[in-house]
Amino acid sequence: MLDPVGTPEKVGFQHCALDSFDLFQANVQFRIYPGSLFVCDNEVAWLLENHIDSGGEISIGHSIETYRFDDDGSVMIRTYYRVPAHSDNELGEMFKTYLP
Numbered sequence: 736m737l738d739p740v741g742t743p744e745k746v747g748f749q750h751c752a753l754d755s756f757d758l759f760q761a762n763v764q765f766r767i768y769p770g771s772l773f774v775c776d777n778e779v780a781w782l783l784e785n786h787i788d789s790g791g792e793i794s795i796g797h798s799i800e801t802y803r804f805d806d807d808g809s810v811m812i813r814t815y816y817r818v819p820a821h822s823d824n825e826l827g828e829m830f831k832t833y834l835p
Contacts, residue, residue, distance in 0.1 A: 736812040739798075742834060748750075751812065758829055762788050768797075777804045777823050 736751040737744055745751050764786040771782035780801045787794050798816035805811070821831045 736814075738814045739813065739816050739818060740813050755833065758833055764788075770821065778802065780802075 737824055742814045766784040768782040768784050773780045785796045785798060798814050801813045803811045810811055819830050821827050
């Protein structure tokens with residue numbers, strides 16, 4: 736998984752799914768933007784709305800995610816988004832952990 740593209744590759748279910756789920760689940764709600772889901776053969780892409788709760792204030796950030804499912808059962812995930820600054824707000828704190 737390249738999350739986001741341009742950062743070191745993450746490998747394995749624990750690192751790619753469980754760790755990030757545990758980190759973001761409490762403060763971020765995800766929604767696929769209507770009409771943005773594309774399925775082409777063994778690949779899927781969508782525009783994701785990330786509803787971020789920071790101290791009761793909700794902001795929305797967008798990301799593009801692509802998934803390629805290979806014959807060997809593996810999946811390659813690529814995400815594209817603006818990485819927030821490592822600041823003291825909740826999102827900045829999460830990214831200090833996610834992308835140190």
